[in-house]
Amino acid sequence: MMTLSDFLQTIRRSLVVLLVATLLGGGVGALTAAVSTPQYRSTGQVYVSVQPGAPDVSDLAQGNNAAQQKVNSYVQVIRSASVLQPVIDELRLDTTATELARKVVSTTTVDSVLLNISVTDEDPEEAARITAAVISSFSRVVTENLEKPTDGGASLVRIETVQPPLAPEEPSSPDLVQYVTLGLAFGLALGVGGALVRQTLDSKVRTRDDIARVTSVPVLGTIGFDATATTSPLVVHSDPRSPRAESFRSLRTNIQFVEADAQRRSFTITSALPSEGKSTTAANLAITMAESGASVVLVDADLRRPRIAQLMGIEGAAGLSDLLIGRTELDDVTIPWGHGNLSVLPAGQIPPNPSELLGSDAMLALIDQLTTEFDFAIFDAPPLLPVTDAAVLSRLTSGAVVISSVRRVSQKQLAAALDALRSIGSKTLGIVMTMVPTKDRGSYDTYYAADTDSHGAPEQGRRSRTPRTP
Structure with missing residues (x-):
């Protein structure tokens, strides 16, 4: 509702x-x-009176009351065929009494003996002519037929024209x-x-309320839309004081509170559909975590369409896939980035069996090694609906953080993605709303909205290597 x-x-x-x-x-x-077509209305007004038999005061009062009562009935009589047919015959109008009645309006006010009679026509002169004829016909019908005494003689009802109809100068409509x-x-x-x-009809995710209709999983953060994100995706690095960079810091703080008591924390970053901003979110989140003093490894676990190497500006020819098949060692393919706290493990060569590799014992052993050597391990995984890779990987990590792009993913698609995680026993840690219109950012601020560089960081520096300068 x-x-x-x-x-x-x-x-x-x-x-x-x-x-x-x-x-x-x-x-x-x-x-x-x-x-x-302009319509012209001509209006005339008549006075109705009832003449008493003897002109004393009480008879005059009775006559006035009788006139008021009769006027209410005459409103309907004016539009009757007995009044309008003589008008048609007299003026030789090419119409019927029913059609003419639609042009005639008769009104009066409460406790009044005045009748207003109006006729509307395309010709102002014709309107006045018909109005005058209707008044004349009405007067004859009343005095000579309806109110004529049964014993003969003149009618006691008198109808006098007090305002003759005139041809209007201006149209009454339109x-x-x-x-x-x-x-x-x-x-x-x-x-x-x-x-x-x-x-x-539109079931796109637009607000927190839309997400609440789908799941009780908390919203960990909201990232505003930025038209320059495609050319400058690492906003935390390129524009660290921008509101969008601050959003990633708020997200970092909230994620640090997730599984706060866990000794080894690893997160699978995924989404329901492609192009929802998961890789950009994973990269910026890794940078902000490293800025807080934690040692972080960013792993490109999208072995189908890897993007992390391109985003971070590093060589990605060898990486995760080579490591999982035993072709290389971890130290040979992890690349330091920034100021020493962040390392990047690119995807490497695209294998023919990504799901099998991500769910293998080798992957489980690698995650155990990474969470031992680093404070945080962040895995950028493929979207959930097209393939099962992210769901498989999320079972091996602490859980999944699902990226939900505003106005792109539908509530049904988001629900299906969450069901895919739930069906295999994976834990959904939270949802991050991305591409939120700037004008709506105020209503989407997370609870922990302040910059928290000074608190909430875990034990620092389990691993230190010569960094790559971005």
Whole structure:
């Protein structure tokens, strides 16, 4: 069920659509008014009275009350065929009494003996002519038929014209302001309806609430969208004071609280789909952890489409795959990076059996060795839905951190990815939202939002080698 907060967020996300729909509605209203045939309304007013038999005060009062009661009935009589057919015959109109009745309007006010009779027509002169004929026919029908005494003589009801109908100078419709106003209102309503329908049909992950609908796994951090991420992916290194770099530091702090009592901490970084920012997140997270004084190894465990070597600017011809088949030693393929606390293990040659290698005893032994020599081991793994590599690897590490790109992955896809981990007994440590629109960052700040370089770091420097300068 949509809450008020959900409704307001939907409206905010659809402001452009609402604005366009509203303006289009107003434009349609203005266009409709411009192409509509002008209509002219001519109005006349009559006075209805009942003449008493004897002119004393009580009879005059009774006559006035009787006139007021009759006026309410005459409102309907004016639009009857008995009044309108003589008008058609007299003016030789090419219409019927029913059609003419649609052009005639009769009104009165409470406790009044005045009747307003109006006729609308495309010709102002014709409108006035028909109105005058309707008043005349109405007067005859009442005095000569409806209110004529049964014993003969003149009718006690008198109908006098007090305001003769005139040909109007300005059309009564179309009313440009009214048409535009209605068009704007209709366009706005249509836009709101469209936004709500779109929200109902669109199941993309956009907010924390969307993730909460899928899982109770905590959101460890949110990373803002950056159009320059493709050219400058290592924002923690290239622009360390930027808000996006600060987001990675907040993520580092939160992850350090995950499995805080564990002596050996290794994390599988994965996502539901490709291109959600998992490799960029893994690289920046590794750098921030190393900056805090911890010894960190970043392993490119995506043996299908490796990216870490390219991101870090290192040679990746030999690496993890060569190590797992016994072709080389760990010291020969790990490359120091930065200021000495970070080492990178590239993927190496792409093997024909990635899943088997990642789930092998050799991989388990390597993870044990890495977590012994380093404070943190971060594994960049393939996405969960296309292949099983990440799920297999996550069973061997402390657990998986799932990257969820805003507006890219659907709630159903995220749920399927989490189910893939759960089905084999892997632990999902948390979710990181990436590519969050900058305007929405304020509502997505994590609990531990401050820079925490001064606390939360584990024991430092189990491994130190000559670093590679990035």
